[in-house]
Amino acid sequence: MSESLGSATGNPRNKVALKVGHSLMDWIRLGNSGVDLTGTGGKLLKVTREELAKHRKEDDAWIAIRGNVYNITRYLDFHPGGVAELMKGAGIDGTELFNNVHPWVNFESLLSKCLVGRLVGGNDFLTPTAVFSPVETTQSPTNEQPKSPDAQSTSSAAPALPPPLSKVDWYQQTSFVTLVLYLQSPNIERIHLNCKCDKELWVFINGHWIGWRLSCDIKWPPLVTLPNNLKVEIKMSKDGPLWSDLPVLKSNAKPPPPKFAQVVVKAVQSVNYNVHLVELNYVEKVLEYVPLGWHQTFKANIKGNIVERQYTPIMRTSLTSDTTSADIILMVKAYPDGVFSSWITSGKANDALSASLPVGSFALSSLAETQHLVLVAAGTGITPMLRLLHWSLQPSKKVTVKLLFFNKMEKDIIWKQQFSLLMSTNSRFTVEHVLSDADVGWKGKRGWVTLQILQDILPDFSTSVPLPYFVCVCGPISFTQLTERYLQDMGYTALQYFCFR
Numbered sequence: 398m399s400e401s402l403g404s405a406t407g408n409p410r411n412k413v414a415l416k417v418g419h420s421l422m423d424w425i426r427l428g429n430s431g432v433d434l435t436g437t438g439g440k441l442l443k444v445t446r447e448e449l450a451k452h453r454k455e456d457d458a459w460i461a462i463r464g465n466v467y468n469i470t471r472y473l474d475f476h477p478g479g480v481a482e483l484m485k486g487a488g489i490d491g492t493e494l495f496n497n498v499h500p501w502v503n504f505e506s507l508l509s510k511c512l513v514g515r516l517v518g519g520n521d522f523l524t525p526t527a528v529f530s531p532v533e534t535t536q537s538p539t540n541e542q543p544k545s546p547d548a549q550s551t552s553s554a555a556p557a558l559p560p561p562l563s564k565v566d567w568y569q570q571t572s573f574v575t576l577v578l579y580l581q582s583p584n585i586e587r588i589h590l591n592c593k594c595d596k597e598l599w600v601f602i603n604g605h606w607i608g609w610r611l612s613c614d615i616k617w618p619p620l621v622t623l624p625n626n627l628k629v630e631i632k633m634s635k636d637g638p639l640w641s642d643l644p645v646l647k648s649n650a651k652p653p654p655p656k657f658a659q660v661v662v663k664a665v666q667s668v669n670y671n672v673h674l675v676e677l678n679y680v681e682k683v684l685e686y687v688p689l690g691w692h693q694t695f696k697a698n699i700k701g702n703i704v705e706r707q708y709t710p711i712m713r714t715s716l717t718s719d720t721t722s723a724d725i726i727l728m729v730k731a732y733p734d735g736v737f738s739s740w741i742t743s744g745k746a747n748d749a750l751s752a753s754l755p756v757g758s759f760a761l762s763s764l765a766e767t768q769h770l771v772l773v774a775a776g777t778g779i780t781p782m783l784r785l786l787h788w789s790l791q792p793s794k795k796v797t798v799k800l801l802f803f804n805k806m807e808k809d810i811i812w813k814q815q816f817s818l819l820m821s822t823n824s825r826f827t828v829e830h831v832l833s834d835a836d837v838g839w840k841g842k843r844g845w846v847t848l849q850i851l852q853d854i855l856p857d858f859s860t861s862v863p864l865p866y867f868v869c870v871c872g873p874i875s876f877t878q879l880t881e882r883y884l885q886d887m888g889y890t891a892l893q894y895f896c897f898r
């Protein structure tokens with residue numbers, strides 16, 4: 398089976414030349430221009446299939462994909478596959494057509510300004526194990542599946558989903574299968590994955606287990622992402638033929654996963670003279686999803702003493718330019734007298750080391766209305782900011798991001814070049830460095846965090862009406878406390894800033 402899926406009609410590559418002024422950038426610009434692309438005034442509707450079928454003309458075209466209905470009239474001329482291909486999905490549930498050609502396309506982001514509402518009535522889309530594969534699946538799913546002792550296959554009858562989930566879908570290409578879990582509410586407490594039993598993937602989500610029988614082994618770890626706060630995607634890379642089924646397994650009173658899992662140091666890379674990236678792998682096939690801004694406790698037995706430290710894992714981003722498959726990446730500053738930091742960065746940390754389940758209180762929802770995000774970091778306090786930066790600079794977001802980065806000397810600045818490069822290529826990002834012990838040649842700001850430095854970059858709300866700003870602070874305790882006090886002096890309330898401690 399070829400991996401290139403081509404057009405819905407089987408044409409292998411079918412991209413069309415777009416008209417002038419119809420590039421992706423032009424589409425994003427149009428979406429941001431304030432024009433109503435929904436045609437409904439932006440009011441979210443419940444759309445029946447009968448209503449959907451009325452919108453199948455080029456000057457009035459709606460499409461349903463994975464349960465959402467979009468007005469694609471204005472997108473037609475921007476569609477890289479051409480108007481005719483996209484019109485095949487107009488007026489109908491185009492999920493299968495869409496998945497047949499390009500299941501990886503982020504339609505939710507591309508069409509976010511065109512959302513008309515939800516498709517209601519009919520349950521073919523809502524089947525929890527609906528197969529969105531590039532092959533025609535008119536034949537019934539493969540019959541007998543072996544069962545593990547604590548699990549029952551529910552491929553024929555729709556299984557009852559555990560309470561955190563409202564729906565489960567999956568789609569595939571030859572090289573990967575993606576599971577999509579839809580949450581009932583946007584609160585993520587814990588997502589733990591394991592593949593301890595051969596060809597079974599188990600997910601523990603907000604206190605409940607759900608499992609799937611896999612058609613073949615997958616490459617570990619899978620990639621877990623949250624495209625929005627009601628959706629979890631688990632992308633599993635694999636070899637071999639397409640899967641005809643992905644039956645849900647239901648657990649009978651499986652105990653929750655332990656709070657700590659054993660990990661080993663896989664590699665240590667230098668970032669600068671005393672900061673290192675430490676790559677860790679779980680010993681077993683387990684994975685904890687760490688929500689943005691949350692941390693894990695790492696516990697080691699060092700020379701007979703149990704030592705615990707907390708770190709916020711970073712992710713592979715354009716800044717790390719890293720292709721590692723590590724389960725966890727930590728940025729660790731090695732202090733000469735730091736028992737844990739010098740041990741874990743030594744490259745000789747082979748003793749028992751374990752990682753806790755993630756803990757934290759930062760919620761992305763606090764940024765819902767934010768248009769200007771200001772990150773105030775000192776030293777390795779940059780770690781929670783990296784994912785925030787990555788998240789807020791996604792093309793679908795409009796947020797501007799300013800990083801105010803405090804260090805002692807120029808040689809202490811982590812990823813200085815990468816931040817400069819990011820600033821020159823992304824107009825929404827700016828960085829300003831402040832050094833407390835700069836050389837004479839340093840042309841930037843000097844000193845430690847002061848009210849004046851913050852007032853230079855942040856509006857003072859004690860004297861003006863609050864604007865959609867949000868400030869995140871992370872650094873040594875004294876730095877964070879001082880910054881928080883200045884922010885409060887400037888009229889910032891707990892709804893307008895967050896301190897990572």
Ligand code: HEM
Nearest residue numbers: 404405410411412477478482483486491494495498504507
């Ligand atoms: C449901 C009916 C649809 C059909 C039959 C269809 C068909 C196609 C075809 C034939 C291509 C060219 C494939 C190639 O790269 O060779 C294409 C590309 C593309 N389509 Fe669609 N499409 C559909 C819906 C959509 C929707 C709803 C969106 C998103 C909003 C979309 C976004 C794209 C994008 C971004 C590409 C370029 C993909 C790439 O370069 O990898 N399509 N489409």
